[in-house]
Amino acid sequence: MKQFILKNNKSFNLKDIFECGQCFRWNKQEDGSYTGVIKDRVVNVKKSDDNFVFLSNNDEKLENIIREYFDLDRNYENIKENLSKIDEHMKISVEYGSGIRILKQDIWECIISFIISANNNIPRIKKIIENISKNYGKKIEFQEKDYYLFPTPEELSKATVSDLRALGLGFRDKRVYKTTQLVLNKDFDIDKLLYQDTNSIREELLKLDGVGEKVADCILLFGFNKFDVFPVDVWVRRVMNELYIHDEDETKVNKKQIRKIAKEKFLGIEGLAQQYLFYWKREQ
DNA sequence: CTGCAGGCCGGCG
């Protein structure tokens, strides 16, 4: 079996990448490696001495796919250095999450996953997405285990609203159903958005049922790899208030104001800054 | 038993 090996890289750490909150389907194995799905294949990545070894059920173009998915052609050293110069807070959080990389995830999967994330907790989000994949996605065998691809819009369109409810989506069932229909019918055309600017894509995403500003920004960051967004959830609001705003009632801080401050402060790569701050604060 | 978790929607002022 062919494998792709990534040589020692200071800005690449499995825990930081998979547990900073950007993805839901990478699971830690007993040997410390992580297994997940990229496009139409299962991939396992394991740290071995100073290297990272990638294995897959499908070797074709493996390196290219890994390179794109893990954002390997971006110079994180340089970015981190610049962010660290901004202030002591950024310096600390960048050091803490120094192995983070922004994954380039499938946009369709991102849309559905973050609709599901609304007013939800991570274990349950993961469980729901796993249920959806098991019931509607294609099965792939890898290392003597069964894995499931995230279903295509066509595959997921087989699920009725009550089917979705039975998988544990709760009130998000209709949102996922409606969005699936729109994508399937090309009333929402992902391909047409690919080369548009952040604000145009954002405007389109906000038309989807279940996509508000926070979810839209997550899709922009983790699906479109647009770094000029700043997803504001309760954790980000909390940390931004503590560090920069100092309002006595954190819940009263305006989210639009937070995004504005981030845009001014974080050099147009506020999406990455958000990940460092979020991960650092979450793990306190 | 309440509270709450990586928000969003809809109604209202």
Next chain:
DNA sequence: CGCCGGCCTGCA
């Protein structure tokens, strides 16, 4: 516009 109540579900 901005604000606010309600919301599936599972776990503390």
